[in-house]
Each structure stands twice: as C-alpha cells, then as structure tokens.
Amino acid sequence: MSTTIKVEEISKEYFLGTRKINSLRESLSQTFSYTFRKQQREIFWALKNITFDLNEGDVLGIVGKNGAGKSTLLKILSRITHPTQGRFELTGRLASLLEVGTGFHPELTGRENIFLNGTLLGMKKKEIRLRFDEIVAFSGIDKFIDTPVKHYSSGMYVRLAFSVAAHLETDLLLVDEVLAVGDVAFQKKCLGKMKDISQSGKTVLFVSHNMAAVQSLSNKGLHLDNGASRGIQSIEEAVNDYLQRNTELIEDINKEIGIFNLSQHENKSYNSNFGLQEARLYCEGNLSNTLISGKEMKLEIVTKNSMPINKILTGFVINDQEGRPMIGINNKHLGQLSEHEAFNNGILTFTIPSFPLFGEGQYNIDLYWGNNEECFDIINHAIGFNLELSDIYKSAHILDKNLNKVVTPEVSFELKILDKSDR
Amino acid sequence: MFDFKDLFWALSLRDYRVRYAQTILGFAWALIQPLFTLLIFIVVFEKAAKIETGPYPYAIFALSGLTVWSFFSYVLSQSGSSIIASQDMIKKIYFPRIIIPLSKSIVGVIDFSITMFFLLLLMLYYNQPLSYSIISFPLAIILLVITSLGIGIWFSALSIRFRDFQHVIPFVVQIGLYISPVAYPASLIIDNVPNWMDFMYYLNPMAGTIDLFRYSILNSPINENYIMISAAIALVLFSTSLVYFLKTEKSMADYV
Numbered sequence: 001m002s003t004t005i006k007v008e009e010i011s012k013e014y015f016l017g018t019r020k021i022n023s024l025r026e027s028l029s030q031t032f033s034y035t036f037r038k039q040q041r042e043i044f045w046a047l048k049n050i051t052f053d054l055n056e057g058d059v060l061g062i063v064g065k066n067g068a069g070k071s072t073l074l075k076i077l078s079r080i081t082h083p084t085q086g087r088f089e090l091t092g093r094l095a096s097l098l099e100v101g102t103g104f105h106p107e108l109t110g111r112e113n114i115f116l117n118g119t120l121l122g123m124k125k126k127e128i129r130l131r132f133d134e135i136v137a138f139s140g141i142d143k144f145i146d147t148p149v150k151h152y153s154s155g156m157y158v159r160l161a162f163s164v165a166a167h168l169e170t171d172l173l174l175v176d177e178v179l180a181v182g183d184v185a186f187q188k189k190c191l192g193k194m195k196d197i198s199q200s201g202k203t204v205l206f207v208s209h210n211m212a213a214v215q216s217l218s219n220k221g222l223h224l225d226n227g228a229s230r231g232i233q234s235i236e237e238a239v240n241d242y243l244q245r246n247t248e249l250i251e252d253i254n255k256e257i258g259i260f261n262l263s264q265h266e267n268k269s270y271n272s273n274f275g276l277q278e279a280r281l282y283c284e285g286n287l288s289n290t291l292i293s294g295k296e297m298k299l300e301i302v303t304k305n306s307m308p309i310n311k312i313l314t315g316f317v318i319n320d321q322e323g324r325p326m327i328g329i330n331n332k333h334l335g336q337l338s339e340h341e342a343f344n345n346g347i348l349t350f351t352i353p354s355f356p357l358f359g360e361g362q363y364n365i366d367l368y369w370g371n372n373e374e375c376f377d378i379i380n381h382a383i384g385f386n387l388e389l390s391d392i393y394k395s396a397h398i399l400d401k402n403l404n405k406v407v408t409p410e411v412s413f414e415l416k417i418l419d420k421s422d423r
Numbered sequence: 424m425f426d427f428k429d430l431f432w433a434l435s436l437r438d439y440r441v442r443y444a445q446t447i448l449g450f451a452w453a454l455i456q457p458l459f460t461l462l463i464f465i466v467v468f469e470k471a472a473k474i475e476t477g478p479y480p481y482a483i484f485a486l487s488g489l490t491v492w493s494f495f496s497y498v499l500s501q502s503g504s505s506i507i508a509s510q511d512m513i514k515k516i517y518f519p520r521i522i523i524p525l526s527k528s529i530v531g532v533i534d535f536s537i538t539m540f541f542l543l544l545l546m547l548y549y550n551q552p553l554s555y556s557i558i559s560f561p562l563a564i565i566l567l568v569i570t571s572l573g574i575g576i577w578f579s580a581l582s583i584r585f586r587d588f589q590h591v592i593p594f595v596v597q598i599g600l601y602i603s604p605v606a607y608p609a610s611l612i613i614d615n616v617p618n619w620m621d622f623m624y625y626l627n628p629m630a631g632t633i634d635l636f637r638y639s640i641l642n643s644p645i646n647e648n649y650i651m652i653s654a655a656i657a658l659v660l661f662s663t664s665l666v667y668f669l670k671t672e673k674s675m676a677d678y679v
Contacts, residue, residue: 014677079517081676102515105437107444112437119433120516148444 002091004172004203005054005077010086012047012072012227046072048227049086054205054220056171059198061218061235062207063242068224070207074098074174077205092171092203095122099176101161106150110141110160113149117164131167138193139163140186143396151398153360153389155290159186166193173197176207184257184288191216211239258287260383262367267380275377276369278302281385290386291363294407297355301348301367308342309371316350317366318357319381326357330368337372358404360389431522435529438501442530453534454541457489464489464606474607479641480549483542488605490538491563491636494531495571495629496596501527502575503592506583510679520672521665524579528568546640554642563636566654570628573661580668583678603629609649625649628657 047069054060062070075081077088078096103120104113114135118128128135136142139160141152149157175194191213198204198217208214214221214235221238222229225245233241260279263272270276282298283291291297299316315330329350331337357363367382368375391398392407443449461482468474469481476484502524506513509523546553574595582588602624604612609630613621625631631653638645 075676080514082673096517099515103512105441107441108437112440116433116437119430120512120518122518123429125429125433 002056003053004056004058004091005052005205006089007050007052007077008087010047010050010073010076010083010088011045012069012076012081013084014044014046015042045227047076047083047224050224050229051086052222052229052232054203054232056203057201058220059204059206059218060220060222060232061214061238062205062222062224063209063211063214063238064224065245069227070224071098071176072227073224074176074205074207078174090172093122094172094174095168095170096174097121097165097168097176098174100158100165104149104157104161107148109148110136110145110152113160114164117161121165121168122170123168127169131169135163135167138166138189143391147396153398155186155292155388162186162190166190166197170202172203172205174205177209184283184286184290187257211243215239257289258282262379262382265379265382267382268377269375269379270377274304274306276301276367276379276382277304279365279367279383281383289384290388291355292388292390293358294354294390294392294409297352299350299365301369303346303348303369303377305344305376308344310342311337311339311371312346312348313337313368313370313372314348315368317368319364319366320357320359321361321363326363354407354409355387356407357387358389358392358399358407359387359401361387363387427518427522430518431526432529434522434526438527438530439533450537453537457486457493457538458541460489461486468606474611476608477643479551479643483545483549483551483641484608484637485606486538486542486545487637487640488603488633490535490542491567491633492600492603492605492629493538494535494567495599495632497534498528498531498568498571499575499578500592500596501531502572503578503582504589505575506579506675507586507589507679513679514676520675521576521668524576524668525572527575528572531571542640551641553640556639556642558639559635560639563632563639566628566632566635566657569661570632570657573628573657573664576664576668577660580664580671583671583675599627599629602627604633609634622649622652625652626656628653628660632657 050069050073062073064070072081074096075098076083077090078094078098080096080098101117103117105116108116114132115125115128119125136145139156139162141156141160144152144156149160152160194206194213194217198206204217206214206217218235221233221235222231223233223238223241223245225241230241258281260281262268262276262278265276268276279302280300281288281291282296282300284295285298301314301316303314313330313332315328315333317328318326320326331348362384363386364381364384366380367378369377389398389401392409393411443452446452448455464485465481468485474481505523505527506520512523513520578588578592600606609624612624616624631650634643634645634653635650637643
C-alpha cells in the first residue's frame with residue numbers, strides 16, 4: 001500500500017471582524033493610520049497543526065461540529081485555498097466535491113450542464129461523453145435532458161448534479177456533505193453509489209454529519225474539534241470521540257427521515273408524556289421529508305392518553321411558507337366521528353392518494369388531537385416538509401408553478417375542427 | 424494548464440449559449456449596437472462636425488473603428504468583472520483561475536466576426552478594395568486581444584481586493600472611446616497638438632491597435648513608430664497582468 005495523501009502540520013488562519021480591507025479607500029487610510037496605532041485584527045485558527053497520512057484505498061470519515069474546520073481541510077487539500085503553515089502531498093488525480101451543482105447555469109440544458117459541470121470537476125470532454133448515458137440514467141431525468149435546468153424542480157436539479165459528480169473517474173475523491181439530496185429513494189441510491197466508490201480502491205475523504213453513513217462508508221476516522229485533531233483513528237473511535245464531545249447531539253443522530261418526535265416539541269400544548277407523541281410522513285409509501293405534487297401522501301400520528309377515550313376528533317392543517325392554511329381536515333369532516341372501543345394508545349392515519357397542492361418549497365403541518373368535547377393536545381407547526389413539483393400529466397412539460405397552486409389530475413382536452421383548410 | 428483546455432472551451436461555450444438566450448433578435452444584437460452607434464457617428468461626426476477621412480467613405484472608416492472597439496469594450500467589461508461574477512465557483516472548485524477571464528475573449532471573437540462580415544459587405548458596396556496590407560490583419564487581431572485581455576485581467580485581479588475597480592471599468596470604456604481614433608482619424612489630434620506630444624496619443628494601446636486594423640483592411644497610412652509604442656504598452660500590460668493575477672490567485676478564494 002502506497003501513501004497517497006501526506007499532510008504535515010497544516011494550519012490555516014483567518015482574520016475576523018471588520019478589519020478585512022475591501023475597498024481602496026480603506027486600504028489607503030489604513031496605510032496612513034498604520035504608523036499611529038497598531039492594527040488590532042483578531043486572528044482565528046480554523047485548523048491547527050493537522051498531520052496525517054492516508055494509504056491507497058483508505059476511506060477517511062471526517063467528523064466534527066459545524067465550524068470545526070472540516071470544510072477548510074477539504075478546501076486546502078483541493079487547492080482552493082492555501083494553508084498558512086504546513087504542507088501536504090497528494091499522489092494521483094484528485095477530484096473534490098464540496099458542493100453539488102457548482103457552476104450549473106440555469107439557461108443551459110441538462111445535457112450542456114453535464115458537460116460544463118463535468119469539466120469544472122476535472123473530467124475530460126471525452127470521459128464525459130463516454131459516461132454520459134450512465135450519468136443520465138442514474139439521475140433519472142432522461143426526458144428533460146434537453147430542457148434548460150431553470151425549468152427543473154429543485155429535486156431534479158440536485159439529482160442531476162449529484163449524478164455528474166458520482167461518475168468522476170479519479171484516484172482521490174474529497175466529498176463534503178453531499179448525501180442529503182433528493183427524496184428518500186434517491187438518497188438511498190446516492191449512499192449505494194458512495195459505497196461502490198469507497199469499495200473501488202479509491203482514496204476517499206468524506207465529511208458528513210450523518211454518523212450512520214460515515215460509519216458504514218469509512219474505515220478510518222478523523223475527529224476535528226475547533227481546528228485541532230488527535231490524528232487518524234478507527235472510524236468507531238472518531239465517532240465516539242465526537243459523540244462524547246457533543247452528547248446533546250446523540251438524539252439528533254437517531255432521528256430518521258420522515259419521522260418526527262413530537263413528545264419534546266416546543267409548541268406542544270400538553271405535557272410530553274401524553275398526547276401527540278410522534279408523526280410519520282410517507283410519500284408513495286416511503287418515509288420522507290419531501291412530498292411530491294400529485295403523489296400519495298400518508299400521515300401517521302402516534303398518540304398516548306392517560307385516560308381511555310372512545311370518541312376521537314383529530315385533524316391536521318397544512319400551511320404554506322407564508323403561514324396561509326391550504327388544507328385543513330379532521331375525521332368529523334370525513335364523516336368518521338363515531339363511538340369506538342375505548343383505547344389509550346393508538347395510531348391515526350390520514351391518506352391522500354394524490355397530494356393536491358402544486359408547488360415547491362417548505363410547508364408545515366399543525367396537528368390536533370382531542371375528543372368531541374375537548375382538545376387534549378395541539379401542536380402548531382408540528383412537522384415541516386418539502387414539496388416538489390412533478391410532471392402531473394407525464395407530458396415532459398411541468399406546469400408553471402406561478403399559475404398552478406393545486407393539482408388538477410384529470411383534465412381532458414378536445415379539438416373540434418369546424419372548417420377544413422386546403423393548405 | 425493544457426489539462427484545462429476542455430474547461431476553457433466549456434466556459435466559452437457557456438457564455439456563448441447564454442449571451443443571447445431568451446432574446447427575440449438573438450445574434451442580431453451583435454450587429455444592432457455597432458450599427459446604431461455608426462448611424463449616430465455619421466450624423467454627428469460626418470454631417471455635423473464634417474470630419475475628413477481622406478479617400479475612405481466615412482461609414483467604412485467609422486465601422487472599422489467600431490468593430491475593434493466593440494470587441495475591446497465587451498472583453499474588457501466581461502473579463503474585468505469575471506472573477507467576482509464566478510466567486511461561487513472559485514470558492515468550491517480548483518482550476519487555474521486565469522481561464523475565467525481568458526475564456527471571455529471567445530464570445531467577443533464571435534461578435535467581432537459578425538460585425539466584420541458586415542464591414543466587408545459595406546466595403547463591397549462602396550467598391551473599397553482590399554490590398555496587400557491585409558497580411559497584417561492577424562497582427563492587428565493579436566494586438567487587439569492582448570490589449571483587451573491585459574486590461575481586463577488587471578481589473579479582474581484588482582477588483583477582488585478592491586471592489587472600487589468594478590466602477591472604473593465603465594469609465595475606462597467611455598473615456599477610451601473619445602481618446603481612441605474610433606470616430607475620427609488620429610491625424611486630427613496629431614496635427615493639432617505640438618509635435619513632442621504626438622507620441623503621447625499612442626500611449627493608449629487602443630490607438631495603435633485601431634490604426635493597425637484600419638491599415639490592414641483599408642491600407643490607410645500609418646506611422647510604424649507610433650504603432651510600436653502602442654504595441655509595447657499592450658505587451659507590458661498583458662504580461663504584468665498575468666504576473667499579478669498569478670500572484671493573487673492563491674488567495675482568491677479567501678478574498679472574494
């Protein structure tokens with residue numbers, strides 16, 4: 001095994017505060033004032049004496065809090081910025097993926113953006129042409145490949161962008177938190193692709209806050225804490241170090257996509273042990289934080305009561321980004337308010353076969369739980385979800401989101417010709 | 424550097440595709456701007472100010488100047504602001520930054536070719552023949568490109584640290600149009616200032632560039648010494664711009 005990355009005592013300092021000179025006037029006035037008063041720039045060390053070696057085929061998971069220096073380290077290794085002190089050596093061709101879709105231009109078509117983004121990431125035109133079909137197939141947007149990406153939904157956009165990046169052919173790969181894109185199905189696909197890459201013998205450096213993903217992908221770990229590190233560990237040790245440092249984060253790590261723990265919710269009106277306990281959101285049968293216009297939506301609410309109840313009244317309100325209610329339904333509206341067997345714990349499920357809101361962006365749901373006489377628990381903005389546009393009529397032409405706020409699934413159109421033209 | 428040849432062309436292609444996207448007239452815009460300016464020049468400088476352009480019809484004389492000037496002003500303003508405009512890329516991807524301002528010249532060349540084609544049509548209409556002097560055409564183009572890029576690259580690198588320079592670019596384009604022989608022949612100035620001041624007019628590299636370009640297509644008289652002054656200034660600007668740019672390249676991601 002040969003060493004492919006050798007990092008020796010790398011440090012990086014940044015200046016803080018308003019002292020950064022950005023206009024000529026400031027620069028001139030500082031030159032004059034320099035002799036009179038000493039400059040008081042606050043220095044911030046983003047990285048302090050980082051040293052490590054990696055061998056061919058190693059997959060290094062880098063963990064740490066926000067601002068611990070993870071991205072700075074990747075930026076230095078990918079030569080975007082230079083270390084203040086220290087040096088490093090890389091053997092082999094390097095590609096770095098610090099952001100999905102850098103350089104995408106909205107006016108260009110998907111096809112053109114694949115070539116532009118690919119060359120930006122360091123691929124040759126020839127290589128892209130060779131892998132073009134694979135990239136398109138992976139993204140799953142083949143119908144729209146010749147449409148300008150400004151007409152894409154945000155989901156389609158990141159899917160295409162990730163697909164380009166996932167097909168880079170290099171010896172070294174640096175990846176910064178890019179797995180959190182698309183819907184659940186696509187995230188699984190991304191994770192699978194990352195797994196393939198990490199098992200293909202490439203050297204990979206991988207930053208993520210998703211501990212499960214880091215552990216399953218990496219064999220070595222590096223824990224950064226305020227720019228400092230104890231060096232290379234096994235991935236389990238690094239994750240443990242990180243978790244011990246940030247015990248409050250452990251709960252977050254167990255949180256899964258599409259599952260919302262309501263017992264500790266800040267807007268909860270009832271005490272945490274009872275009432276609304278958990279909500280689960282499904283899109284087309286999969287747990288998801290994202291719903292798709294026109295696709296099936298299912299909402300499950302887990303409840304717990306101190307006293308048995310026998311006539312529930314429960315409902316939800318979906319609000320848009322500006323807080324305007326868009327949908328508000330309870331079981332009474334559905335004609336389902338009736339006496340039933342008394343129970344303490346239950347799961348309530350609402351299913352909408354074709355989600356009727358058309359749009360893109362963040363929405364949130366208020367939840368209500370009670371019986372015919374009184375309200376037991378209510379949580380405003382209990383859960384949030386992301387709505388995605390979709391091609392409702394499978395026509396390869398997405399409806400204008402400014403003109404359409406609701407899904408009209410079945411629209412018929414007919415042409416009746418009244419005269420016949422000779423032409 | 425050679426490794427990034429594909430990227431250079433990809434960025435050029437992007438600019439080219441985006442330039443006239445969603446316009447109705449499309450590439451006609453490359454022609455409309457110089458033609459309207461030409462029309463105004465004819466009214467102001469030929470009809471009103473009665474400027475003499477020797478044996479050459481004024482329309483041809485002015486359009487030849489405008490063809491060169493349009494390229495200069497496009498490439499200067501595009502490359503001058505290019506680094507700041509691409510700051511997202513600079514913060515996230517490594518590649519030689521110099522590719523960004525350099526790639527701006529390609530779209531300029533396309534616009535240039537369109538106006539050039541129209542200029543040739545106009546010469547055909549006026550029965551203005553080409554002469555052997557056309558062999559210096561490539562030289563004029565090289566001089567034009569290094570002048571435009573030299574100044575553009577200087578501005579692109581300087582404006583990272585000092586945003587002030589972004590505001591200077593339109594100013595340079597505007598003033599430059601008056602102090603360069605675009606709408607009038609250089610002789611108009613040379614003949615009206617003391618002799619020892621003549622060379623100063625050619626410290627503006629665009630003065631020599633436009634003269635050389637006109638010489639190549641019209642065989643108009645030129646003074647080689649003055650052209651050499653302009654060319655020397657252009658070379659110095661271009662080479663120093665590269666040196667300064669490469670020096671600041673390392674810290675660009677920290678400053679943009």
